[in-house]
Amino acid sequence: MAMFIRVDVDQAVIRKTPGLAAKLAESCPVKIFKAAGDGVDLVEDALDECTLCDLCMQASPEGVKVVKLYEG
């Protein structure tokens, strides 16, 4: 169970851009995204490994949001 990181994904946004799902899966250094059809699944086990590198949010500023559960 993830305690520190939550990743919010807007599947509709991901589906709109062809290849985005694959790109997310490839660019995350700790393999949090898994391409599932046009959308992505999140690998629950890997969430807390997130290095906050922002590569996913750079790939899809609209579709992905990484939330630090220890903030606010």
Next chain:
Amino acid sequence: MGVLVHENFEFIVQGITGREALNFTRECLQYGSKIVGGVTPGRGGREVYGVPVYDTVREITAKRKVDGSVITVPAAFAADAALEAIDAGIKLLVIITEGIPRRDASMLIEYATLHGARVIGPNCLGVIIPDVCRFGSLGGPAVDCRKAFKPGIVGVMSRSGGMTTEICNALSAAGLGESTAISVGGDPVIGSTYSELMPLFEADPATKAVVIYSEPGGSSEAELARWAKENESRLPIVAFVAGRFMDEMPGMSFGHAGTVVDKKVDSPADKIRRMREAGISVADDIGDIPRLVKERLAGAGA
């Protein structure tokens, strides 16, 4: 001033596309260091943070002067990379790679010596003159690096890369700062030992004192003690020897490859005795280092 490197020091990175190398290349550039090329066979023609990548060292040295090279290739290729740099005429190598067998280390260091080149490491993080030049991966991200290292008067030499930063951080916080900090490497055979680097600090007007971080294993502290006795150094030396608990565990290795108590000269107790006899102040507590430096400086001025 400072030693080994300077404001216009230009260097290359061998193995620049590796995971750790990418990190410190970016950090060095952010710190203001001049990295003029990188080498990774098979990746020639690419760029890394604006630094051109080549297949060979000579492609770079044919075109321009190169003062130094940071080597971060895997251990099995490290000796080859070092010989390539030396043959291309580079005179100062920092070898970060860990786990190089000492036969290879000894071989490449002898080759460097025959060619008038100097080796720092293996198994080190490199050299830094605060705010002037960072040559290697000391200090991490540029912002953190600026917090820990401040321009000042203490020459620092350390067998541990991580402890170089820790000690410099304490010296900076105490308002002393560093003239140059050198991570000399944690392996049993390294290119430049304390006593070989002392004359450089001795000749550097910016350096007013020297701090040494040492560990069990090897004879470089005994050698430094001999150097201190034989040379009337103007520089007070303050040392710290970590791993005293290891005296009770002969034959076991902790921390670094060179860190083992096997012979008498390896043991912290023996090192501390020899250094104290040579007039070197040895801190019993790591936190005492800045205070001891200040005391020695006050004593020297009196």
Next chain:
Amino acid sequence: MRFYESETKKLIARHGVGVPKSGVARTPADAERLAGELGAPVVLKAQMLAYGKARSDTVRTAATPADAAKVAAELLALDDGGRKPAGVLVEKRPAATGEWSLAFTYDGTAKKPVMIGAAEPGNVEDIADRDPSKVVRRHFSALVPFSDYLAKEMVVALGAKSPDVPKMTAAVSRLAQLFLRYDLTQLDVFSLGRLEDGSFVAIDARSDMEVEGRPRQKAILAELGIAEDDRRLVREPTPFEIEAAKIDAEDPRGVAGPVVEFDGNIGLVIGAGGGSLTLTDAVRRVGGRPANYAALGGNPSVRKAQRLTKLILSKPGVKQIAVMSNVVSNTRADLVARGVIKGVIEAGLDPAKTIAIFRVPGAWEADAAKILEKYGVEYCDRTVSISEAAKRAVDKIGR
């Protein structure tokens, strides 16, 4: 990685230097049979890796085969760092008309291999300690192939008689070459004996191979029957240590190890390299008793820190841990914080009570601070020295 004497002698014999006739006995009955075959009296040597055992305890003589069985039984019962000896080397000791001692190692000051010799048997380092004038030292090169003249000058300096010089030179030269070839860090020949017929034999010997050299020495290790996972530590790893090594091996990100078990009450999750040495000392200096030595470095994954924490907390008597490090550059404070908190919670404990102190200054320390605050964990930054942090931990956890 230390070799047993029987293995060292195989290396030596392989390179054309004589060794005594011998066999390895695994049981007292073996020893009795070997003593019969070799012809009593024989010398029996327990095959051990641990340091610091008196030679008089591990090397014995037996006058008859029956005697050999009795002595072997005693030797096989010795403690070798938590193991039993790997057997007993049974040797026919040759009659020597002269004996020398030799050692080959690396000299960190000259940065070169060096051979050290004396004209008497024993440990050259000890002889040098007692009387440095008895010892001859000669550096050689790892760059240029070994040249026989170096060995010749050495044996002449060691007082070899002129007719003996060629054969003794050959023996010393071969030892130096095998020292280099097999990535040895130390080769001791406690007794190089000259026999009646003018030949030279390595009577007592010991050697260590560099761990970092193992990948390229696979062929000879296989020939000696040494498995890749046979680490040859001077002390047998405890189940706790084996578990820690597993955690490290299963995930390539960062290092957690070596982890060594002590018998104290303060669980340590500490930074790697010099930081771990300094921190272990600092805890002991203020009277604390570490339950373990650990080194968490490189850039470890959250999971690695989590599993290491959980393992340390599983040790009987460990109720609290101290998470401390030198100022870090590539290890991330926030990822360590996540890992240790997860590990504590997984162990069914409260992070605020279990983590006595968290001092990991450096990369991503601001995020680490937020995490620690949320879970109520006491933490400190780089303005608190390593010694002060260690003291606070020991004060809280108890001596």
